Amino acid sequence: MESIIEQLINGLRSGSIYALIALGYTMVYGIAKMINFAHGDIIMVGAYSLYVFIARLKMPVVPAVIFTILVCAIIGVVIEKVAYKPLRKAPPLAVLITAIGVSYLLQNLAQLIFTANPITFKSIINLKAVKIAGITIPGITLVTLVVTFICMAALTLFINKTKAGSAMRAVSEDKAAAQLMGINVNRTISMTFAIGSALAAVAGIIFICQFQSVEPTLGALPGIKAFVAAVLGGIGSVPGAMLGGLLLGVIESVSKAYISTQLADAIVFGVLVIVLLVKPSGLLGKNSIEKV
Amino acid sequence: MGKEIAKKTGSILNGKNLIKLAVIVIIYILLMLVMEGDFATRHFKSLLVPVGINIILAVSLNITTGFLGELSLGHAGFMAIGAYSGSLFTIFAQDHTGLPGPLAFIIGIIIGGIMAALLGVVIGIPVLRLRGDYLAIVTLAFGEIVRSVINFLGFTGGARGLSGIPRYTNYKWVYALVVITLIVLANLVRSRYGRVISSIRDNSIAAESIGIKVSNYKIMAFVIAAFFAGVAGVLFGHNLSVLKPTNFDYNKSIEILVIVVLGGMGSIRGSVISAIILTLLPEFLRDASEYRMLLYALALIIIMLFNSSEIRQKLEDSGKLPKLPKFPTLKARIK
Numbered sequence: 001m002e003s004i005i006e007q008l009i010n011g012l013r014s015g016s017i018y019a020l021i022a023l024g025y026t027m028v029y030g031i032a033k034m035i036n037f038a039h040g041d042i043i044m045v046g047a048y049s050l051y052v053f054i055a056r057l058k059m060p061v062v063p064a065v066i067f068t069i070l071v072c073a074i075i076g077v078v079i080e081k082v083a084y085k086p087l088r089k090a091p092p093l094a095v096l097i098t099a100i101g102v103s104y105l106l107q108n109l110a111q112l113i114f115t116a117n118p119i120t121f122k123s124i125i126n127l128k129a130v131k132i133a134g135i136t137i138p139g140i141t142l143v144t145l146v147v148t149f150i151c152m153a154a155l156t157l158f159i160n161k162t163k164a165g166s167a168m169r170a171v172s173e174d175k176a177a178a179q180l181m182g183i184n185v186n187r188t189i190s191m192t193f194a195i196g197s198a199l200a201a202v203a204g205i206i207f208i209c210q211f212q213s214v215e216p217t218l219g220a221l222p223g224i225k226a227f228v229a230a231v232l233g234g235i236g237s238v239p240g241a242m243l244g245g246l247l248l249g250v251i252e253s254v255s256k257a258y259i260s261t262q263l264a265d266a267i268v269f270g271v272l273v274i275v276l277l278v279k280p281s282g283l284l285g286k287n288s289i290e291k292v
Numbered sequence: 293m294g295k296e297i298a299k300k301t302g303s304i305l306n307g308k309n310l311i312k313l314a315v316i317v318i319i320y321i322l323l324m325l326v327m328e329g330d331f332a333t334r335h336f337k338s339l340l341v342p343v344g345i346n347i348i349l350a351v352s353l354n355i356t357t358g359f360l361g362e363l364s365l366g367h368a369g370f371m372a373i374g375a376y377s378g379s380l381f382t383i384f385a386q387d388h389t390g391l392p393g394p395l396a397f398i399i400g401i402i403i404g405g406i407m408a409a410l411l412g413v414v415i416g417i418p419v420l421r422l423r424g425d426y427l428a429i430v431t432l433a434f435g436e437i438v439r440s441v442i443n444f445l446g447f448t449g450g451a452r453g454l455s456g457i458p459r460y461t462n463y464k465w466v467y468a469l470v471v472i473t474l475i476v477l478a479n480l481v482r483s484r485y486g487r488v489i490s491s492i493r494d495n496s497i498a499a500e501s502i503g504i505k506v507s508n509y510k511i512m513a514f515v516i517a518a519f520f521a522g523v524a525g526v527l528f529g530h531n532l533s534v535l536k537p538t539n540f541d542y543n544k545s546i547e548i549l550v551i552v553v554l555g556g557m558g559s560i561r562g563s564v565i566s567a568i569i570l571t572l573l574p575e576f577l578r579d580a581s582e583y584r585m586l587l588y589a590l591a592l593i594i595i596m597l598f599n600s601s602e603i604r605q606k607l608e609d610s611g612k613l614p615k616l617p618k619f620p621t622l623k624a625r626i627k
Binding site: 087101272276 | 599600
C-alpha cells in the first residue's frame with residue numbers, strides 16, 4: 001500500500017516537470033498556432049546554463065538560477081524572432097520543419113561546445129527526505145511540487161488577472177480582432193515565448209537536480225513527453241497542459257513500477273493514441289470547426 | 293494532361309519508356325564497372341548500398357509528406373518493422389528450411405514490406421480523424437512505440453540487438469529494388485490515384501465535396517509509403533547483419549525528412565538526388581563530420597525561410613524557379 005502511494009508521489013514529481021514544459025508548448029500553440037519543437041531543447045539550454053553559472057563561474061545559487069531563467073527566456077524570444085516570425089504566413093508544415101531544424105541546431109551547438117559526453121553536476125537542492133505515516137518523500141520531490149504549484153498559480157493569475165494576460169487570451173482567440181483593439185500582436189507573441197521558455201528553464205533546473213548530469217540530448221525525451229502531455233490535455237488549454245502533465249507522470253511511474261521499464265514509453269504513447277481516437281482534440285481541448 | 297492519358301492507353305513500348313529502359317541498363321553497367329573494377333576504393337563501394345536504401349526511404353516518405361501533405365515523423369518505425377520481420381524470417385529460413393538464399397531473401401523482403409504496410413493501416417485509422425500537427429505527433433508516437441516494443445520483446449534480441457542475419461544485400465539487389473520503387477511510385481504519382489492524393493493535399497474539403505473518400509486515400513498513401521520503408525528496412529538489416537532498436541530512433545526519421553525537404557517536397561527526382569548527395573557528402577567530408585548535423589539543421593531552417601521569403605516569390609514570378617506546392621489545407625487551420 002505504502003509503495004503504491006510512493007509510486008504515485010514519484011509520478012506526481014515527474015508529472016509536474018512535464019506539466020511545466022507542457023505549459024510552454026500549449027501557450028505557444030494557443031497563440032502562434034504552431035508546435036515549437038525546439039521547446040524541449042530549452043530545458044537542455046537551462047541545464048547547461050546553470051552548470052556554467054555555478055560550476056564554471058562559481059556564482060551563488062540564487063543569482064545563478066535567475067540568470068539561467070533569463071538566458072532561456074532570451075533564447076526563446078530570439079528563436080521566435082529569427083526562425084518563426086518570418087514564417088507567420090507560411091503553411092504549418094514549413095513551420096514545423098523549421099522548428100525541428102532549430103531543435104537540432106540547439107542540440108548540436110551544445111554538443112560542439114560541451115562535447116557529447118555527459119557532465120556530472122551536483123544538485124543545488126539539498127533537502128532531507130520527510131517521513132509521513134511510513135511514507136518517505138524525498139526532499140527534491142517536495143521542492144519540485146512546491147515550485148510547480150507556485151509557477152502554475154502565478155501563471156493562472158497572470159493570464160486571468162493582468163492586462164498582458166488578457167492580451168494573450170485575445171490574441172489566441174482572434175489575432176486580427178486583437179490587433180484592431182490596439183494590441184501589439186508581435187510583442188504578445190514574444191512575451192508568450194519568453195514565459196514559456198522561462199518555465200522550461202525552471203523545469204530544466206529541477207530536472208538536473210534530480211539526475212545530476214547534463215548532456216546535449218537531455219531535453220529531447222522529456223520534451224516529446226511534455227508535448228504528448230500537452231496534446232493529451234488538449235493543446236492550447238492551460239489547465240489541460242497541467243492535467244495532461246500530471247496524468248502522464250503518474251501513468252509512466254506506475255507502469256514502470258508494475259509492468260515494465262522498457263514498455264513504459266510505449267504505454268505513455270499508446271495512451272495518447274487512444275485518447276486522440278476518442279477525443280481528437282484532447283481531454284480539455286475545444287473542437288475547432290474547419291472553414292473553407 | 294489529356295495527351296498523357298491518351299499516350300498511356302497506347303503501347304507500353306513507346307519512345308519515352310525505351311529511353312528510360314536504356315538509362316536503367318546503362319546505369320547498371322556503370323555500377324558493375326565501378327563495383328567489379330578497381331576504379332573506386334572499398335570504402336566508396338560500401339557506400340552504394342546505403343545510398344540506395346536512403347533513396348527508397350526518401351522517395352517513399354515523399355509520398356506521405358510531399359504528395360499527401362502530412363508530416364510523418366515515424367518513418368523509421370516502418371523501417372524497423374520491415375527490418376525485424378524480414379530478418380527474423382531469413383534467419384529462420386536459413387536455420388530450419390532448405391530454402392535457397394535468394395528465394396528466402398525475396399520472401400523476406402515481401403514479408404518486411406507487408407508487415408510495415410499492416411502497421412501503416414494501424415496508423416491509418418487514427419489518421420482518419422486527425423490532421424496536420426496532431427498527425428505528426430501520432431506518427432512520432434507510433435515510431436517510439438515500435439522501438440520500445442522491439443526493445444522489450446525477447447525474440448528480437450531486445451537492446452542487445454538481433455545478430456546473425458545473413459548478408460544477402462548487395463548493390464545488385466539494392467539497384468533492382470530502387471528501380472522497382474521508382475517505377476512504381478513515379479507511376480502512382482502520375483496516375484489517377486496520385487492526382488487524388490495531391491488534391492487532398494491542396495484542398496481536402498474541396499476533394500471531399502466532389503465525392504473523394506479522403507480517409508481511404510490517406511490510408512492508401514500511408515500503406516504504400518510504409519511498404520517501401522519496410523522493404524528498405526529489410527535491405528538495411530541484411531546489409532549490416534546486426535539490428536539494434538537504436539538504429540530506428542526519432543533521429544533516423546528526421547534524417548530521412550531532411551533528405552526529402554532538401555530534395556524538394558513533392559519531387560521524386562529531387563529526393564533521389566538529395567539522397568545521393570546527403571549520403572555521400574558526409575563521407576567525403578570526414579573532417580567536417582562533427583559539423584554534419586549542425587549543417588543539416590541550418591540547411592533545414594534556411595531552406596524553409598527562403599521558401600517563404602519574398603526573394604523566392606520574385607524568382608517564381610519571373611519563372612526562374614518552379615512553383616512550390618502550396619499546402620493550403622493545413623493553412624486553413626489558421627484563422
